[in-house]
Amino acid sequence: MYSTKLIYALIFSAILTACSSSSSKPIQNKNGITVSLPSDDTYAAKQVRLEVITDRIIRVSSSAQNPMPSTSSLMISDQLPSPPTWEKVETKDSIGVKTAEVQAWISTSTGEVTFKDASGKLLLQEAKDGKAFSPPADGLQDDQVYTIQQRFKSPSDEALYGLGQQQTGLFNYKGYHVDLTQYNSVVAVPFLVSSRNYGILWDNYSITKFGDARDPLPLSELRLYDATGKEGFLTATYANDQTRPDEGLIEQEGHIAYTFLEDLKKIPKNFDMANGVATWQGKLQARKNGEHHFHMTYSGYIKVWADGKLLVDRWRESWNPGPLVFNLTLNTEKATDFKIEWIPESTQSFVSMKFLPPDPYRTKETFTFRSEAGKTLDYYFVAGKNMDDLISGYRQLTGKAQVMPKWAMGFWQSRERYKTQEELLNTVAEYRKRNIPLDNIVQDWSYWPEDAWGSHDFDPARFPDPTGMIDQVHDQHHAHIMISVWPKFYEGIEHYRQFDEKGWLYKQNIINRQRDWIGEGYISTFYDAYNPGARKLFWKQINEKLYKKGNDAWWLDATEPDILSNASIKHRKSLMHPTALGSATEYFNGYPLVNAKGIYNGQRATNPHKRVFILTRSAFPGIQRYGAATWSGDISARFDELEQQIPAGLNFSLSGLPYWTTDIGGFFVEDKYDRPDPEGEALEEWRELNTRWYQYGTFTPLYRAHGQYPYREVFNIAPEGHPAYESIVFYNRLRYRLMPYIYSLTGKIHHEDYTIMRPLVMDFGEDTAVREIDDQFMFGPSILVNPVYQYKATSRDVYFPKGAGWFDLLTGDYQEGGVQKSVSAPYGKIPLYVPSGSILPLGPAIQYADEKPAEEITLFVYGGKNGSFELYEDEGTNYNYEQGKFSIIPITYNDGDKTLTIGDRKGNFQGMLKTRTFRIIMVEKDRPVAYAPELTTKHIIKYTGKAIKTIIAN
Template sequence: MRVRSALYLLLFVALSSFTGPIKSFKKLDDGVLVELEQTSAADPQYVKLQVIADNIIHVVAAPTREFGNEESLMVIDTGKAPAGWTIKENNDGLVLSTKSLQVKVAASTGEVTFQDKAGNTILQETGGSGNAFTPVKFGQEKSYALQQAFKAADGEAFYGLGQHQTGLMNYRGWQVDLTQYNSVAVVPFMVSNRNYGILWDNNSITKFGDVRPYQPLSSLKLYTKDNKPGGLTATYISAPKSGKAPIVRLEKDINYEFLEQLKNFPEGYSLEGGTVTWEGYIEPDASGEFHFSMPASGYVKVWIDNELLLDKWREAWNPGQSVFTQKLEKGRRHPFKIEWNPDGGQSFIALRYLTPQTPAEKSRIAFASEAGDKINYYFVNGRNIDEVISGYRTLTGAAQVMPKWAMGFWQSRERYKTQEEILSTAKEFRKREIPIDNIVLDWSYWKEDQWGSHEFDETRFPDAEGMIDELHDKYNMHFMISVWPKFYEGTANYKLFDDKGLLYKTSINEGIRDWIGKGYVSTFYDAFNPEGRKLFWKLLNEKLYSKGVDAWWLDATEPDILSNSSIEHRKALMNPTYLGAADKVFNAYVLMQNKAIYEGQRSVAPNKRVFILTRSAFGGLQRYGAATWSGDIAATFDEMGRQIPAGLNFSLSGLPYWTTDIGGFFVENKYDRPEPKGEALEQWRELETRWYQYGTFTPLFRSHGQFPYREVFNVAPADHKAYKSIVYYNKLRYRLMPYIYSLTGKVYHDDYTIMRALVMDFGQDKKVFNIGDQFMFGPGLLINPVYEYKATTRSLYLPAGTGWYNLYDGKYVKGGQQLTADAPYERMPIFVKEGAILPFGPEIEYAAEKPAETITLYVYGGKDGKFELYEDENTNYNYEKGKFAIIPITYNEAAKTLTIGKREGSFDGMLKNRTFNVVYINQNRPKELQFDATPDQVIKYSGKSKSVKLK
């Protein structure tokens, strides 16, 4: 960073031994403040390095002598700097040293470089990406557009940044748009395979990676399908029954991304039942690999050079983002075609591109934000990615131990419309002895014109409190309810918030109506306002929590005040906020809304674990007892495949709890209009089966979606292979509860990550850097979802450096190889890491049905192994006070010895005695996964260390 101007020069030490931007510096209690010569009007004036920990450095730069004192929304109190750090000057500039890092400010440029103690460069700033500060104004509020670039090492891979559903795993070379949106969850924390991360502490819309602005299609030379210059041939064909002739016109751009742009369709043309084709030729003025970005809904296919590059469906009302590349040649006319079936009366499509990167651009990454008073980021280093994520949580807060019941199965649908539907569903699960812990009530349980009342419609839910009691007492189920930050104009709660100035009023003033009934005018409350948060919780507490609600489903927390409105209009709809212009805090609404519920519940029930499921995310969300689901996604195999890297990058962002709508939220017409039959029905069942298999091994196991109903007994009859497979994996999840709940404990106590991209555990194997459709579930299980229709095998990679066992038959396979694994309809390929120790509990129908007095311990030989069995009181926060227990379990390969170590810690109600049935597997002794198999050893355990030989 280049720094300029002067601040209290008498307090600074001048550097006169060399020439360069550095004018002076001042040592602080926790770092150093550096003043540099001004070299450009766009450069910052001051840079500050703050030591947070030996491996965490806070970097701040400002364009004036004032850094501003606004409180970070993401980062909590970082405490005092560790002892032992130093600041020195030399001919090259300044060097701040900690026990593990050297941080240099270059005399010649003012750029910051992070090195290890041996002097090896980890990360280096570079000024080559453009202006650091560009003045902007939001109403009367002045701010800056910010940009900071870094050099990227050869072969370096980048992950994290929240949840993005383009199918990418490694973001190297791509642009990642950090804008909150239904199905896009923003976390501005990037992780590198080189074992460092950057937390970009900015709340505005941000871009990462290749931050150059996308170009409209019209920036290319365009030709019609007849090779005439000026644009593409656009053909609008109306619904066959309309009797209307096709409309053909010349178009230079395809840009129907938002509501405001739909007026640009041909006058009189209706998307309902119609199709659109764009065709012709595109000619670039450069050669190389072009990147294309297409937000679209409906059915869309894209060809360039007669090669099909995209073939996707997404529900009309909720477009999804796709990216693809194609090599183009300067001066050559490339055949180009798009076929679009909007599949609805209101649908969206756009196309834009980035020109090929120069070599310099390829070696650079950047963060670029729309608004902020300063460049503000944290560099986090570690020996591995787990330590990097631990550093992120040091900054932003620990993730709690989720209640044990939350780790069981969740059943939901859009939506249960009556009390009877909920109770009859609960009854059916228990009748069929299918494990389940939670049932969910989605939106519209209120009277039609009373959104925001938080009250049940008594005609459909005559005794809501009694219903919840029955779920608790009769069916041993927990109950989650959907809550929106939305209020209909004129309702009592609207008036309550409005009288205190706690509502966003733009949508009211514009008279925007939603999609319910005749349409109602509504708005959201300002969650940035502390008074608003307290009042919102007060309503929830009085209307819902007092009735026994166990968990909160916070929907539309992007915030989604008007779906598919332009980004500028979305900002206007939440302006002004308590903290100022919405432009500066746009991405952080979800954090404040979750804060309201978490702090509210803990204020009235301080020892009952909070559980929140929310549709968005932001840095620090994990500290509020919150999980995120991937939004209103489509029910297709392609969409399922995109969930896998989305969830892995979300986990790499430091947030450990994530889930999808098993089966996808919204379905194609063939599945529900009318009810599916024949091939459509069987395709639907297979999609559900494959998604359930995958969902079993996501951190949260949850089914949700629109009709057809998603309960397994509504998916298929009990004798169908879909039903059998879904129930098999459900029961396997519950058998694994000792393993899963131990991982949940490890999330809090060790900053662990449950759903693990392969780069986390096999970072020395370059072949895993781009693998986004396989992952580790905890330390032992390699999960390989099947997301192709009618597939009976799947190609997968077994990471090098270890051997692997097939979970089902116990057969050994060497690592470091590509494998075509069997994947029959009923089974997903799962492999167990050599040295793994897997604890399986008893067969149960809900998580707390009975303690695991007998644990079947599968031990996979070949390497040393370890596992810590974690237990606590399941539903309270006493673990924060030390009330938990850990049983260390180790396996020594050389001695063929298994040791159940001395129990550490205790808690009320702890099981003091138990039995471990040990099943030993090695390369020469494959064994099927059978919980009633004769054990190789039986260990009676009472808390003292015991060792046994395994043969």
């Protein structure tokens, strides 16, 4: 007979079992399913939800609360497509959703999610115990907010790209720690694409670590030996005479961490940072064998040696430190000689070094997203057959990129800065006088009175007639003008008071009485762009002061937001806390998105017939829907920095953001270039650096020069007749000849979610040799770009991908694919190659993008494969294309019978050419033809909009 206690225990157990069974029963709605995961752990996942967005996109949400809190997203478009037909599927221990293209399964016991294609092939799987919730960062007191983490399994041969714009020189992020923190020249975009043809959009606005998400460790976690061989520390020497680096204050140090402004207090007081040199030397010995990843921030000159080999030799402007990553194999048995040399150049310069030891699980077998703060763990899985599909999925989620105004695809001239109205107008006039194509002039910061930052007024002493100046740019010179606008306001000015009375300013910088660097320094702060009312007021101010004067485009600077440069992350959060939506910790990375939103919505409401153009220093998922492009920030004028921009731009493009540019020539310059003017060897190096950068910049989505003194105009870089001048002008004119090609791709970006700056993995992904190639790319479908980024180089190695033959654009010479070889790259030439099957349209010689319609187009057709191209045109400056007012002329080439077909024109728009002439130039393997847009040809087609076919064999 059972005891009473036993009976009660059995009843209680049965109740628990029933409750458990009931709570884990999935909830189904029209978009997906939710599974509950009972747990007494405060920080365990309580619910996991799958939501079907499209046949290829599944949203995964998880929460440590039950029920899951409702959240809204800034990055996700409010115009998502209607969900497709899907079905719920179940097994003994899992439940999922299945569409025509993908399946997603939740383990009912662990909550882990697995993704498969329609046939059941594994695409991606969350790692065991991969979900994690913990108390939020910075001691944030909010029981609705957590630090969140999701780890995924990853095969060792997988390559991972995207994630915005890093400045570490890395391309494939597999195995690395990536810090997604908005910073001057570093852009955090948490969208990942994989060589396995899936993407992950991580919907979170806080600082996020990706990949190997461990926090890097101080050097003291290694076994350190000083210069005498004693274990414990490195020998640090702070010398005030750079010619005698071994004579100075000697310290024993194991932690190099002069990272932020507040850390500079730890610099030895007697060290002359402006003139001295600091060294750290000794030996490093591992506590675990294998490759160690070293993470640095630096400014000034920095060098690093290991066992006598120079690993790092870089420079960056003292006040703007940048990141750097290098690898070093260490072992536990033998110490490695190690030395760091740092020349700060300034009393405000920075250096730090940390490392990550080997950990195969975190680097080879898995990757992780870890974010400081969020109410839910939220991400979107995107499947596709190729990377274009993944980027299309990203834009389905976050919004279409617009067709940029045609003039924006021309050349932009800028410098820091045109100090007077006369300087700006003289610059545009000189371009026109020399017949060098130009579409846009940029007025950088400080055009306002010195004490009135945020007034958006022109200083009348230097710009006596800004409206007349803008009219002259437009009417006399047929160009456009972009104006620098910061979200920054000096205390006390009228615009400051308008924000302040509404409570729409971040006030901590005011409380701190923090002064900026202008004159004696002024106290300022930024507006809270997370507040809808504040965004409207910001637009109202710049509309009244700037847009009504005729300014065409917006340069949004310091949009990280950079309220105080080089402040610690904790201090930066305090300067933008609280936002209108919540804590700065939770919304740290999203500022550039909402700031651009206000300008875009404001201009479209004010003038719905003129396309918005925004250039912003930072970006975030969804910013492409606001007419925004991004530039790579305040970078250095050096060859190694030019090299680094290539993978930075390629990963930015793989993040789904199509419009990117870099300061041609680099922004910051070393003393040898600007005190007072470069001369001798420095002058020739300066000219060559600009030549190579202009060559590269010609084939980036936006073509724009900018930087500090020396002046960046081609006629200030070198005189006419100099190889630098001749090369820069040649590629400028080539860019304008390519305008029918470039603008067609701009249309394709909007209508087909295309990407114009294309890493080789996008088009040749089946060729595994291209996975690590970070210094070559396709500019659209038809131009392989191979930048030259080494001083005095006259050749470079080029890999010619499999699957195509390759023609030298400038000579017509042919090269088989699947090989790597050294190619000629003399001073004036960037190697450019066209794949077989390409159709490359070139227009007439023009001085600005809309000078005249392309009544005659030369089609270069490259034989060896079938090919096609769609010539896109619209009205160029308005949004009528959104209502279908555009045209497409399909052009196809059949290599078998050498037939070119120009198909029926589709669509129409006001001002469309009814007829035009196509001149056909055939380039074949055994009949090379050099680029020359005025070549004579017997193949001339008069086109009236109806399909026409012609045989074009030579």
